[in-house]
Amino acid sequence: MAETENRPTNFIRQIIDKDLASGAHNHVQTRFPPEPNGYLHIGHAKSICLNFGLAEDYQGQCNLRFDDTNPEKEDIDYVNSIQNDVSWLGFKWHGDVRYSSNYFPQLHQYAVELITKGLAYVDFSTQEQMRELRGTLKAPGNNSPYRDTTVAENLDHFAKMKQGEYAEGHCCLRAKIDMASPFMCMRDPVLYRVRFAHHHQTGDEWCIYPMYDFTHCISDAIEGITHSLCTLEFQDNRRLYDWVLENITIDTVPRQYEFSRLNLEYTVLSKRKLIQLVTENHVSGWDDPRMPTVAGLRRRGYSASSIREFCKRIGVTKMDNMIEMGMLEACIREDLNVSAPRAMAVLDPVKVVIENYPQGQSEMLIAPNHPNDDSLGTREVPFGREIYIEREDFREEANKKYKRLVIDKEVRLRNGYFLKALRVDKDEQGEIQTIYCQYDPETLGKDPADGRKAKGVIHWVSAEHGLAAEVRLYDRLFKVPNPAAEEDFISTINEESLVIKKAIVEPSLANIEVGKGLQFERMGYFCKDLDSSDSHLVFNRTVGLRDTWANSGQ
Ligand code: ATP
Ligand code: MG
Numbered sequence: 001m002a003e004t005e006n007r008p009t010n011f012i013r014q015i016i017d018k019d020l021a022s023g024a025h026n027h028v029q030t031r032f033p034p035e036p037n038g039y040l041h042i043g044h045a046k047s048i049c050l051n052f053g054l055a056e057d058y059q060g061q062c063n064l065r066f067d068d069t070n071p072e073k074e075d076i077d078y079v080n081s082i083q084n085d086v087s088w089l090g091f092k093w094h095g096d097v098r099y100s101s102n103y104f105p106q107l108h109q110y111a112v113e114l115i116t117k118g119l120a121y122v123d124f125s126t127q128e129q130m131r132e133l134r135g136t137l138k139a140p141g142n143n144s145p146y147r148d149t150t151v152a153e154n155l156d157h158f159a160k161m162k163q164g165e166y167a168e169g170h171c172c173l174r175a176k177i178d179m180a181s182p183f184m185c186m187r188d189p190v191l192y193r194v195r196f197a198h199h200h201q202t203g204d205e206w207c208i209y210p211m212y213d214f215t216h217c218i219s220d221a222i223e224g225i226t227h228s229l230c231t232l233e234f235q236d237n238r239r240l241y242d243w244v245l246e247n248i249t250i251d252t253v254p255r256q257y258e259f260s261r262l263n264l265e266y267t268v269l270s271k272r273k274l275i276q277l278v279t280e281n282h283v284s285g286w287d288d289p290r291m292p293t294v295a296g297l298r299r300r301g302y303s304a305s306s307i308r309e310f311c312k313r314i315g316v317t318k319m320d321n322m323i324e325m326g327m328l329e330a331c332i333r334e335d336l337n338v339s340a341p342r343a344m345a346v347l348d349p350v351k352v353v354i355e356n357y358p359q360g361q362s363e364m365l366i367a368p369n370h371p372n373d374d375s376l377g378t379r380e381v382p383f384g385r386e387i388y389i390e391r392e393d394f395r396e397e398a399n400k401k402y403k404r405l406v407i408d409k410e411v412r413l414r415n416g417y418f419l420k421a422l423r424v425d426k427d428e429q430g431e432i433q434t435i436y437c438q439y440d441p442e443t444l445g446k447d448p449a450d451g452r453k454a455k456g457v458i459h460w461v462s463a464e465h466g467l468a469a470e471v472r473l474y475d476r477l478f479k480v481p482n483p484a485a486e487e488d489f490i491s492t493i494n495e496e497s498l499v500i501k502k503a504i505v506e507p508s509l510a511n512i513e514v515g516k517g518l519q520f521e522r523m524g525y526f527c528k529d530l531d532s533s534d535s536h537l538v539f540n541r542t543v544g545l546r547d548t549w550a551n552s553g554q
Contacts, residue, residue, distance in 0.1 A: 028060030301542030
């Protein structure tokens with residue numbers, strides 16, 4: 001991958017360099033550990049690029065491991081979408097996909113080991129009692145009355161938990177650490193709870209499920225992970241991560257390092273909020289092109305390489321950050337500017353009749369597919385007596401700054417001739433119905449001999465040959481930069497985040513591939529949406545052009 005060149009260093013690379021130099025490790029083994037309870041989003045992409053990217057750069061390996069200890073919230077649809085998204089982003093995991101649930105038997109053994117060592121106990125306190133005894137950030141907690149139950153009794157209770165003899169919530173297994181620890185996560189954290197839930201991998205085999213903090217470190221150790229990278233909210237939990245591994249019989253000892261999560265302006269990246277957007281139908285689904293999910297970005301027209309480039313540019317630090325949406329948009333714009341074939345589409349059409357062009361005649365003009373890349377070739381664009389142009393590209397009168405079509409003035413039709421406006425027809429509301437024009441047949445691919453200059457260049461589509469298309473103009477989903485900070489983030493949804501246009505597009509777009517990036521000249525970057533059918537074309541706007549038209553003639 002070309003973009004791995006010149007990858008900037010970061011504190012994690014420095015740790016790895018040191019570990020390799022000192023011989024603490026002789027290889028790099030990372031993992032990406034999603035919980036299959038939602039689709040991946042751009043924040044996950046940061047973690048994926050980091051974990052898989054490090055493995056790639058150090059000739060190591062990266063596992064894909066589903067952290068699947070919460071059966072009620074998980075779903076096989078999420079398992080599948082996550083694998084698909086990681087592959088699409090361009091990464092290959094080492095060996096088979098792994099699941100924490102693969103390790104349920106070992107995890108259970110390690111829990112028994114902790115009980116046997118007097119380091120875990122079954123607690124029958126109610127949730128409320130447990131909460132009271134836990135204390136607060138300022139006040140230490142107090143020991144549970146079940147903390148000193150004998151090892152034999154605890155082993156018996158835990159066996160009964162496993163056999164389904166205790167109801168959900170009736171009891172749980174807790175580590176015996178320190179109820180006065182300044183770190184809340186060390187105040188006898190829960191290790192196992194009872195859940196009579198069907199699991200997408202293990203079915204009904206288990207009715208006790210291990211907690212994240214117990215599962216994650218052991219799964220890392222079983223897989224021989226050298227550097228276990230996670231986001232900063234797990235900083236305190238590192239104590240628990242190390243405590244579990246120190247107190248069980250296991251060979252490898254991975255180390256956890258934390259980096260800051262990605263926060264992106266004008267969107268939300270909490271799975272809970274994303275699920276709410278989907279279930280309350282504020283968007284059309286997880287892959288709605290306004291969603292910050294990998295599936296949404298892909299449908300919007302983002303390429304995998306543009307997302308990898310974005311993750312490279314934002315870097316990896318321990319600092320809280322809020323990244324501008326413009327940075328993500330710049331990555332796809334730069335990519336498509338180089339790679340996207342050009343085409344003409346009129347999003348807000350008004351009819352032009354070229355009175356001096358013969359009735360019933362048409363011709364094929366040749367248009368380059370890319371202004372700077374001949375290797376993308378050319379295409380034929382039909383031209384005739386009636387064409388559509390953009391309504392905003394015409395004014396009856398305008399000052400000199402307006403570089404488009406005006407009565408009695410000339411513009412060049414992109415890839416075509418000079419065109420001069422003569423007069424207009426309007427309907428009863430005063431809206432222009434037709435613009436009558438004339439063209440100069442001597443100006444195809446050359447300027448007029450008399451030195452006349454065109455005021456500007458506008459795009460167009462033949463009325464006879466053009467295809468009707470639905471164009472979905474997407475904008476930011478929220479009106480405020482940090483919707484997550486609002487009391488009710490739903491109330492800050494941008495009602496104009498989707499505007500649908502009835503457009504006319506050039507016929508070469510009939511069979512374009514879904515998702516392939518295109519530039520509609522002067523209008524932005526677009527791609528065909530999967531909602532398209534043979535009789536109904538749909539295009540999504542990926543991102544606008546750097547708008548060279550801003551303020552012109554205003
Ligand atoms: P949950 O609240 O469901 O745990 P999560 O966002 O932590 O949500 P996971 O599936 O547990 O989701 O995340 C998988 C990995 O991706 C974790 O290592 C997590 O730290 C990382 N990750 C999640 N969100 C971000 C983000 N915004 N920026 C960077 N990494 C992230
Ligand atoms: Mg998580």
